Amino acid sequence: MFKQTKDGILVTDNRFRPKDILECGQVFRYTFSNGVYGVYSVDKFAQILPFEDGYLIKTDFPDYFIEYFDLKTDYEKITDEISSYSPILKNAVEYGQGIRILKQDYLETLFSFIISANNNIKRIQLIIERLCVALGEKTKYGYAFPTLSALASVPVSFYTSIGAGYRDVNLYRTAQILSNDEKGEFSYQNLNTLNSSALITKLCRLYGVGEKVANCVTLFAFSRKDVFPVDTWIKKVYHEYFENGHADKDICKYLIQLFGDYSGYVQQYLFYYQRSKF
């Protein structure tokens, strides 16, 4: 449901709505003005504008963004399946029917979600923006997300200065570990050989990375759907719709057991839906 033209990537698919994709909480570096969304990924950029009966993705990196937006996956099939599970999921999918799970950069996702801990989305975006302006390379599109060597070159006080709060030491220490990772233990390639549960365990060895952040990185950067990030909103969802006597620490495992390989998708529809109700 997409094709490359001289103007960009033309998407005609009712399972592609930039508002749902970018505002559902999976990504932090995007802009919106005059009906046009802009999205950054590391040093790359794309604009999404309404075009005829669909959207046009304008970018200098079409191949990259075809993967990034997961355009080769049939989301109609996914939404049909999930809608059939229960009335709640039918509603959630209807509300967020244009969601697609982005394939994001590992380093950017990791640092973004370390910042996200016990934080709100507005402030997460501000901190990441200050991080890019201070340490990212300036491109023709704006500031890139910093490289690992840039992230590892600054002291803890830098992270304090961009407003990271008590996450400052976690950002600093994780940058140090990754930049001193001679064996490539935490390289994308090595981590990607692990199954999702082993990957989560491994990521939890980094500072500022616990169960929830590791699940997010595994879902959004490694494209694994057999995971279920549980944050304060999902806890509300659980107690409201799926309550079954589990302690908070067991909710993740329970929901994965319920939704299997669709867990990652289900999580995102529910998260977006729950937040829409304030």
Place this chain on the structure above:
DNA sequence: TCCCAGGCAAGGC
């Protein structure tokens, strides 16, 4: 003033 936000690390059992 208190509560909350895409939680986590450290310390006490």
Place this chain on the structure above:
DNA sequence: GCCTTGCATGGG
């Protein structure tokens, strides 16, 4: 091992 507590910051 599990449970509790403290934590920077800004908005409602």
